[in-house]
Amino acid sequence: MLASHDLPRLKTNVVPFVSVHNMMRLVNAIGVERMLAELTDAIATEFRRWPLFDKTPRVASHSLDGVIELMPTSDGATYGFKYVNGHPKNGRGGLQTVTAFGMLADVATGYPILLTEMTILTALRTAATSALAARHLAAASVDTMAIIGNGAQSEFQALAFRAVLGVERFRLYDIDPAASAKCATNLARHGIAATILHSVEAAVEGAGIITTVTADKQCATILTDNLVGPGVHINAVGGDCPGKTELHADILRRSDIIVEYPPQTRIEGEIQQLPPDYPVRELWRIVAGEEPGRRNAGDITLFDSVGFAIEDFAALRYVHARLRGGDYHEELDLLADPDEPRDLLGMLHRAEA
Amino acid sequence: MLASHDLPRLKTNVVPFVSVHNMMRLVNAIGVERMLAELTDAIATEFRRWPLFDKTPRVASHSLDGVIELMPTSDGATYGFKYVNGHPKNGRGGLQTVTAFGMLADVATGYPILLTEMTILTALRTAATSALAARHLAAASVDTMAIIGNGAQSEFQALAFRAVLGVERFRLYDIDPAASAKCATNLARHGIAATILHSVEAAVEGAGIITTVTADKQCATILTDNLVGPGVHINAVGGDCPGKTELHADILRRSDIIVEYPPQTRIEGEIQQLPPDYPVRELWRIVAGEEPGRRNAGDITLFDSVGFAIEDFAALRYVHARLRGGDYHEELDLLADPDEPRDLLGMLHRAEA
Numbered sequence: 001m002l003a004s005h006d007l008p009r010l011k012t013n014v015v016p017f018v019s020v021h022n023m024m025r026l027v028n029a030i031g032v033e034r035m036l037a038e039l040t041d042a043i044a045t046e047f048r049r050w051p052l053f054d055k056t057p058r059v060a061s062h063s064l065d066g067v068i069e070l071m072p073t074s075d076g077a078t079y080g081f082k083y084v085n086g087h088p089k090n091g092r093g094g095l096q097t098v099t100a101f102g103m104l105a106d107v108a109t110g111y112p113i114l115l116t117e118m119t120i121l122t123a124l125r126t127a128a129t130s131a132l133a134a135r136h137l138a139a140a141s142v143d144t145m146a147i148i149g150n151g152a153q154s155e156f157q158a159l160a161f162r163a164v165l166g167v168e169r170f171r172l173y174d175i176d177p178a179a180s181a182k183c184a185t186n187l188a189r190h191g192i193a194a195t196i197l198h199s200v201e202a203a204v205e206g207a208g209i210i211t212t213v214t215a216d217k218q219c220a221t222i223l224t225d226n227l228v229g230p231g232v233h234i235n236a237v238g239g240d241c242p243g244k245t246e247l248h249a250d251i252l253r254r255s256d257i258i259v260e261y262p263p264q265t266r267i268e269g270e271i272q273q274l275p276p277d278y279p280v281r282e283l284w285r286i287v288a289g290e291e292p293g294r295r296n297a298g299d300i301t302l303f304d305s306v307g308f309a310i311e312d313f314a315a316l317r318y319v320h321a322r323l324r325g326g327d328y329h330e331e332l333d334l335l336a337d338p339d340e341p342r343d344l345l346g347m348l349h350r351a352e353a
Numbered sequence: 354m355l356a357s358h359d360l361p362r363l364k365t366n367v368v369p370f371v372s373v374h375n376m377m378r379l380v381n382a383i384g385v386e387r388m389l390a391e392l393t394d395a396i397a398t399e400f401r402r403w404p405l406f407d408k409t410p411r412v413a414s415h416s417l418d419g420v421i422e423l424m425p426t427s428d429g430a431t432y433g434f435k436y437v438n439g440h441p442k443n444g445r446g447g448l449q450t451v452t453a454f455g456m457l458a459d460v461a462t463g464y465p466i467l468l469t470e471m472t473i474l475t476a477l478r479t480a481a482t483s484a485l486a487a488r489h490l491a492a493a494s495v496d497t498m499a500i501i502g503n504g505a506q507s508e509f510q511a512l513a514f515r516a517v518l519g520v521e522r523f524r525l526y527d528i529d530p531a532a533s534a535k536c537a538t539n540l541a542r543h544g545i546a547a548t549i550l551h552s553v554e555a556a557v558e559g560a561g562i563i564t565t566v567t568a569d570k571q572c573a574t575i576l577t578d579n580l581v582g583p584g585v586h587i588n589a590v591g592g593d594c595p596g597k598t599e600l601h602a603d604i605l606r607r608s609d610i611i612v613e614y615p616p617q618t619r620i621e622g623e624i625q626q627l628p629p630d631y632p633v634r635e636l637w638r639i640v641a642g643e644e645p646g647r648r649n650a651g652d653i654t655l656f657d658s659v660g661f662a663i664e665d666f667a668a669l670r671y672v673h674a675r676l677r678g679g680d681y682h683e684e685l686d687l688l689a690d691p692d693e694p695r696d697l698l699g700m701l702h703r704a705e706a
Contacts, residue, residue, distance in 0.1 A: 012448055013373060019686035020366060024704035032701060059412050061427045063460045068432050070423050079421050081454070082435070085463020091694040093464055095365060102437070107416045109448055110438020115449050119689035123697055159698075170632035177697055186698045216365045306466040332685075335452050336472035341444040343534055344476055344505040345512075345539045348385060351377035 009325040013337035016329040018073070018116035018319060026319070026328045027120060033163040033190070036156065039128035039318055040135070040164050046314040047132075050284035050326055052076060057264040058297035062242070065089055073309035079105045080313040081172065082329075084119055088215045097152070097215055098122065104316045114320045115332060127156035130235045131164035133258060133303035136286045136293030138233035143169055143207030148222050148246075149201055149214035149238055150174035150183035151235040157211050157237065158187055158194065170194040173203035201227060212246045225250040229296040231343060236270050237305045247302075249273040257294065258283050260311075269304040322338060363589070366690035368456075369682040371469035373670060379672070379681045380473060386516040386543070389509070392481035393488070393517050394673055399667040400485075403637035405429060406663055410617040415595070418442055426662035432458045435471055442570050450505070450568055451475065457669045467673045468685060471665065478668040479660060480509035483588045484517035486611060486656035487562060489639045489646030491586035495561030496521055501553055501575050501590055501599075502567035503527035503536035510564050510590065511540055523547040554580060558639040565599045566590040578603035583651040589623050590658045602626040602654075608655035609648065611636050613664075622657040633657070642651035 018026070027035055046053075054074040061068045066087030073080060073310045084100035091097055102119035107113060145167050147154050154172070161167040170187065172180045172194050187194045197203040204210050204227050212222050215238060225248050228234065234255065238246050247270050257280040259265035266276055283303070285291045294301055323329050338347035354702055371379070379390055399406075407427040414421045419440030426433060437453035444450055453471035458464060498520050500507050515519040523540065523586050525533045525547050533549045537695070540547045550556040557563050557580050565575050568591060578601050581587065587608065591599045610633040612618035619629055636656070638644045676682050691700035 017674065017685075018690050021686050021704075023689075024701055032698070054414055056412065059409065059423065059425060061407050061425060061432055061460075063427075063429065065461055066463050068425075068458060068460070068463050070412065070425055070434060072412060072414060072421075072423055074416075074421070076416065079414055081423060083434070083458075083465070085458070087461075087463045090462055093462070094693050094694060095464060096689060096691075096697075099464060101465070101687050105421060105436075107421070108418055108440075109443055109446070110419050110421050110440045110456070111448065111452060112436070117687055117689060120697065120701070123656075151695045152691075155698040182693070182696055182699070186696070186702065189702055222539040230478070314464070331372055332370075334470055336373050336376075336449060336453050336470060338449075338505075338536070340503045341447060341449050341541070342447075343535055345385070345508040348377055348380055348450055348473070348537070349539065349542055351374075352381040 011333045012111070013333055014331040015112045015115050015334045016323055017332040018329050020117045020120065022328045023117050023314050025159045027275040034160050036124060036128050036131065036160040037163040040122055040132045040160065042198055042318045043125065043129055043132055043311050043314040044287050046310050047284040049075070050288065050310065055261060057261070057267065058309065071312055073313050074107060077107055078317065079107050079118040080316045082309065082312040084118070084122060087255060091299055093148050102316050104320055108140065108336060112229065112334065114316060115334070116316065116319055120317065121315050122312070123153055123156045126153060126158035126237065126305070130157055130211070130237060130303065130305055131160040132231055132287065133283055133305070133353050134161065134165055134235060137258060137301040137303060138165065138209050139231055139297065142233070144171065145209040145211055146171045146173070146203040146207035148173050148203060148210065148212045150179040151213065151215055153185045153237065154183045157213060158192060159190060161209065162192065171197055171203045171207055173197045173200055178253055209233045209235060209236040213244055213265045220246055221248045222246040223251060224248050228300055230300065234300065234301055234302040235273060235305065236302060242267055242272060245270050252302065255300040257281065257302050257304055258286065259304050259306040260306065264292045264308060265304055265306050271304055364472040364690045365464070366645045366686055367684040368465045368468050368687045369676055370625065370685040371682050373470045373473065376470050376473050376683045386512050389477060389481050389484065389513040390516040392477055392668060393485045395512065395671045396478065396482055396664050396667040399641050399663050400637040402428070403641065403663065408618065410614070411662065421563055424662040424665055425705065426666050427460060430460055431670065432460050435662065435665040435671045437471070437475060444559055451495055451620055455665055455669050457673055465687065467623055467669060468687070469669065469672055474668050474672065475665070476506055476509045478664050479506060479590065479658070480513035482664050483510055483564070483590060483656065483658060484513040485640065486658070487514065487518055487586055487588060490654040490656060491518065491562050492610060492647065492650065497524065497560045497588070498562040498564055499524045499526070499554060499556040499560035501526050501563065501565045504533040504566065504568055506566050506590060507536045507590055508539045510566060511545060512543060514562065524550055524552055524556045524560055526550045564588040564590060567599055569692045575599040576603050576604060579656060583653065585653050586654065587653065587655040588658065589655060595620055595625065598623050605655065608653045610634065610655050610657055611639065612657050613659065613661040617661060618657055618659050621659045624657055641663060
């Protein structure tokens with residue numbers, strides 16, 4: 001019944017499960033940079049068939065300390081969703097700010113076909129989506145990126161921009177110098193000599209791309225208007241929930257703003273600072289060739305990234321396709337499977353005997 | 354950081370996981386009937402604090418063959434959600450019509466604290482919710498229940514009504530006699546001598562409670578108006594998605610209609626046949642003592658059951674509380690846990706080494 005999918009399903013009760021351990025093995029086997037490049041293409045492929053998808057803003061449960069979200073979507077044949085939290089204070093207790101897991105299911109039967117960790121996978125797809133946007137929006141000659149905020153996502157951004165756009169020079173700034181040092185050390189392993197700067201002003205100097213990826217849950221002004229010159233591409237990754245923004249509103253008003261899914265971004269993105277009908281453009285239309293990317297050399301382009309379910313769907317499908325023939329998954333006994341489908345109680349009886 | 358929860362969390366990367374195998378062990382260790390009675394009380398406990406919960410209609414993805422739903426809720430301290438599908442044709446391919454899994458998370462950190470199968474658990478909580486409603490709505494003297502539709506849910510309904518209300522006599526009808534035979538055989542193991550009847554008319558004769566629990570995804574008229582006399586309690590379990598109903602609209606107009614969460618039931622329940630402002634009562638208000646249950650001996654009461662997230666939340670918390678000290682769960686390596694929270698890439702590097 002599940003012939004449309006890659007993995008054989010000999011047993012209807014088990015679901016392939018990719019643990020953190022196996023995700024790390026898979027990423028390392030492929031190579032982080034290659035996987036970032038392949039995920040960028042995988043996301044582009046799904047964006048080109050955007051109108052096919054069931055789309056809904058994520059279902060968010062907000063609390064004082066953070067947010068828990070469910071992000072579902074479906075292309076009519078496969079359904080996917082991600083569970084993800086965002087808790088900026090978690091780091092102080094030794095926990096991740098963002099953790100995630102996700103699944104795919106067969107639409108025809110509703111049976112799950114994949115359960116996987118997505119903390120690592122989300123870090124990869126977020127960077128890949130940023131690279132996809134920049135491929136269409138950044139100036140062709142760009143070779144330098146400033147990264148404001150040097151937390152867990154920062155290195156993935158750097159690696160994706162090198163893999164996809166060939167950016168080789170990175171200028172790092174974080175309010176915590178230890179974060180910048182950690183980022184630089186990790187990038188050095190990939191042959192990248194990143195420069196640590198001591199102010200936002202210094203970091204953005206000469207950078208054709210400015211990536212903001214800070215984690216505070218508040219309206220901060222990481223980037224002020226005077227720091228952004230013509231022709232720059234801003235990759236705003238950190239402002240991604242209501243009340244959390246990184247850019248001064250004046251920058252937005254000067255920019256060509258590109259978003260993933262307007263109904264969600266107007267609530268969560270930088271553009272929550274603007275009127276609800278402020279014109280923005282949709283990334284998928286640019287990727288699909290319906291609209292141009294960068295229109296003028298002097299434009300400031302702004303990718304107001306918040307993350308959308310179709311990106312996770314692309315990442316889940318990418319992982320699922322790579323499980324075939326490999327040993328990157330376990331079998332999880334997740335689905336009740338009585339011999340006769342109407343005999344659930346009988347299954348309990350037989351288990352007792 | 355997770356001290357408010359029952360299970361010690363020595364490792365931040367693992368999530369307690371209850372497989373189908375372990376859920377069956379747990380249910381059999383407690384006993385199905387005792388667990389149904391305890392779940393009924395657990396659901397009542399959560400219903401009494403109903404206003405505290407984050408409530409949203411489930412997020413449904415409909416397709417030609419069925420529906421896939423996410424059902425989240427939170428009480429401010431704990432977050433829970435269930436993944437559940439409904440695919441009436443699945444049985445023909447040897448698959449379950451409904452499969453489900455669910456999780457709980459700590460609101461303060463967003464970290465999952467439980468992942469569990471919920472196919473079996475959903476069958477139990479659905480029957481427990483029906484029993485809870487009937488405890489307040491059925492006539493006190495009732496000792497006979499008709500069950501129209503004898504699929505996987507039917508026996509759980511019978512066992513819950515015996516455990517919670519003391520109903521001892523069951524009258525079974527299904528369009529497929531094999532389903533009724535299966536139901537009767539399973540109930541016999543619990544010392545119940547159910548009677549198989551050959552028409553809806555015969556089955557409902559003398560029954561103070563009529564449970565309808567058929568599975569076709571269409572507007573069927575399982576129960577016509579002339580079959581329902583004064584004083585009867587109708588427990589309508591099967592009509593639970595848009596376009597799927599079981600009762601003739603004339604019955605609804607004669608009944609005192611009780612629902613779980615009106616915004617969801619008006620879309621999915623029997624009352625989708627009525628105008629959107631048709632008066633209904635909420636079960637939680639009755640359970641909380643804000644409103645009477647059955648008001649007059651001659652009333653027809655109708656519990657228009659579609660299933661709501663707070664019932665799953667109650668069931669998840671019930672299971673979570675019973676894992677302490679037992680051996681009913683495994684540890685699932687679901688959450689990335691770098692030594693330094695901001696060093697996700699470094700964790701990948703170390704895994705490679």
